[in-house]
Amino acid sequence: MHKRFGHDKTGLETRFDAQRIAFAPIVFQATRLLRSTGLLEAVEGRGAEGMTAAEAATETGLSSYAATVLLECGLSADLVAYDNGKFVITTLGAFIRRDEMTAVNMEFIHEVCYLGMHKLEDALKLGEPAGLRVFGEWKTVYEALAHLPENAKSAWLRFDHFYSDAAFPAASRIVLERQPKTMLDIGCNTGKWASLCLARSPELCASLVDLPNQLEMAMQNLREKGLGDRAVPCPVDVLDPHAELPSGFDAVWMSQFLVCFSEDEVRTILRRAGRALRPGGRLWILDTFWDTQRFDAAAYCLINTSPYFTAIANGNSRMYRAEDILALAREEGLALQTTHERLGIYHSLLELAPG
Numbered sequence: 001m002h003k004r005f006g007h008d009k010t011g012l013e014t015r016f017d018a019q020r021i022a023f024a025p026i027v028f029q030a031t032r033l034l035r036s037t038g039l040l041e042a043v044e045g046r047g048a049e050g051m052t053a054a055e056a057a058t059e060t061g062l063s064s065y066a067a068t069v070l071l072e073c074g075l076s077a078d079l080v081a082y083d084n085g086k087f088v089i090t091t092l093g094a095f096i097r098r099d100e101m102t103a104v105n106m107e108f109i110h111e112v113c114y115l116g117m118h119k120l121e122d123a124l125k126l127g128e129p130a131g132l133r134v135f136g137e138w139k140t141v142y143e144a145l146a147h148l149p150e151n152a153k154s155a156w157l158r159f160d161h162f163y164s165d166a167a168f169p170a171a172s173r174i175v176l177e178r179q180p181k182t183m184l185d186i187g188c189n190t191g192k193w194a195s196l197c198l199a200r201s202p203e204l205c206a207s208l209v210d211l212p213n214q215l216e217m218a219m220q221n222l223r224e225k226g227l228g229d230r231a232v233p234c235p236v237d238v239l240d241p242h243a244e245l246p247s248g249f250d251a252v253w254m255s256q257f258l259v260c261f262s263e264d265e266v267r268t269i270l271r272r273a274g275r276a277l278r279p280g281g282r283l284w285i286l287d288t289f290w291d292t293q294r295f296d297a298a299a300y301c302l303i304n305t306s307p308y309f310t311a312i313a314n315g316n317s318r319m320y321r322a323e324d325i326l327a328l329a330r331e332e333g334l335a336l337q338t339t340h341e342r343l344g345i346y347h348s349l350l351e352l353a354p355g
């Protein structure tokens with residue numbers, strides 16, 4: 001049997017793997033604290049000589065008890081080694097301390113997902129984001145975004161931007177090569193994509209679709225960059241299937257957008273997005289598809305982002321495979337022209353046209 005994740009193991013190794021999963025939330029919290037309290041940094045500072053828990057406590061201002069509990073958890077997770085009463089950093093410990101993607105993912109999981117994930121079972125049964133209630137009474141995380149506690153809001157934006165920002169420069173070169181004069185950015189969020197394209201293409205005008213709170217944020221950012229006069233805000237809730245989008249565009253753009261919707265909703269969005277194109281125009285979909293990933297770590301992160309959509313974001317969407325979206329697009333009369341693979345960290349750019 002081909003296994004994408006993991007390989008055949010002995011019974012003992014399998015038993016240990018199962019316990020890693022059983023204790024994963026505890027190891028996650030301890031790891032986060034080993035980094036944020038400065039314990040990993042302190043231990044790393046001593047190099048191969050290492051440091052006792054008492055010394056690490058003094059250096060970080062923690063109690064000796066707290067330092068011992070956390071460092072021993074770190075030992076079990078291979079973040080530190082223990083020799084002769086001293087803790088020494090490992091390769092994994094040093095990586096956790098420095099890697100930006102790991103930090104962005106951990107912050108997102110802690111601030112946005114952790115508490116609400118307790119309600120995953122309810123969310124799966126109800127098809128509603130039951131875990132979002134830890135933040136208040138909202139139908140989706142997008143309505144809640146502007147009102148989330150500051151830590152959760154900034155972790156959400158950092159997570160979203162970390163991935164899309166990395167893909168935007170290469171994607172904008174491909175999209176702007178066709179010299180569009182008009183572009184519709186559906187799900188513009190803080191306006192980062194529109195701002196990049198408007199700055200690179202002085203002839204371009206962009207219409208921005210999002211929920212009212214996000215549009216306000218996007219327009220303010222564009223005005224601050226002197227690009228506001230070529231941007232038109234279009235507040236549309238795409239969940240209302242009767243809400244039409246403006247039309248006549250050379251380019252319709254959706255980045256990390258369709259993942260926010262169920263398959264039925266994606267169908268109605270694609271139908272309306274296709275209608276928004278002028279003849280000869282192109283529909284561009286930039287997204288992270290787990291089946292197109294070269295590295296297992298990327299596919300692992302994407303697949304495990306789906307339960308966030310279930311429990312926190314909306315209750316009914318997931319990280320799709322590219323073929324899932326292409327099949328829905330075909331049903332809506334949109335044909336794939338080209339796929340541009342491996343932009344930024346995880347992204348594919350699908351170029352579609354009616355036909």
Ligand SMILES: C[S@@+](CC[C@H](N)C(=O)[O-])C[C@H]1O[C@@H](n2cnc3c(N)ncnc32)[C@H](O)[C@@H]1O
Nearest residue numbers: 142164187189210211214236237238239255256
């Ligand atoms: C995951 S973010 C992607 C943002 C941006 N395109 C990017 O690539 O970083 C999804 C965006 O879709 C917007 N959105 C979600 N539900 C929406 C709805 N029902 N109508 C309009 N926009 C919506 C959200 O407010 C958010 O800005």
